[in-house]
Amino acid sequence: xxKPGGYSIHSIDLGDHLVFFSRxxxxxxxxxxxxPETTWKGRYENKVQYxxxxxxxxxxxxxxxxxxxxxxEQTIGFSVDDIEIDPMFQHLExxxxxxxxxxxxxxxxxVDESVTTEG
Numbered sequence: 001x002x003k004p005g006g007y008s009i010h011s012i013d014l015g016d017h018l019v020f021f022s023r024x025x026x027x028x029x030x031x032x033x034x035x036p037e038t039t040w041k042g043r044y045e046n047k048v049q050y051x052x053x054x055x056x057x058x059x060x061x062x063x064x065x066x067x068x069x070x071x072x073e074q075t076i077g078f079s080v081d082d083i084e085i086d087p088m089f090q091h092l093e094x095x096x097x098x099x100x101x102x103x104x105x106x107x108x109x110x111v112d113e114s115v116t117t118e119g
Contacts, residue, residue, distance in 0.1 A: 002108040008068065012059060012102040017051050018044060029100045034083045055092055056099045068106035076101035 002008055015029040022031075032040060032053045045051070056075070063070070077098035085097065 002068075004108055004110045006108050007071065008106045008108075010102075010104050010106075012104075013100070014052075014055065014102060015100045016053075017049060028080060028083045029078055030080060030097070031083065033080060033085050033089045033097060036086050037088060055089070056096045056102055057092065059102060059104075063104065063106050068108055070104065071107050072105040074103040075099045 016031045019027050019029055019031065028034075032044070032051065035044070040053070060070075075095075077095065078100055080094075080097050089097065
């Protein structure tokens with residue numbers, strides 16, 4: 001819940017947390033982009049450490065659907081050129097595929113900002 005005129009700040013890690021446990025050197029921080037959903041769920045998804053693979057456009061749509069206005073956005077990216085992107089993710093723009101960290105500030109509009117008056 002956010003009061004009208006209030007701000008929200010979110011820092012979202014879009015990276016693959018399993019990279020920290022991998023013995024593969026220089027493993028892609030978004031290795032999950034290479035796997036179809038069935039492979040991901042069967043091999044890597046678990047109840048101990050959930051790894052979200054919702055991408056930047058989906059996050060931004062969730063915030064917009066909640067009626068929030070974007071005030072500021074910062075992204076940190078890296079190259080995904082070394083992995084083959086699964087068809088499930090191929091519709092995404094390269095900048096979105098390469099986004100591994102997303103920081104956003106949103107504002108909930110004041111109630112009277114949505115009302116236009118003529119004067």
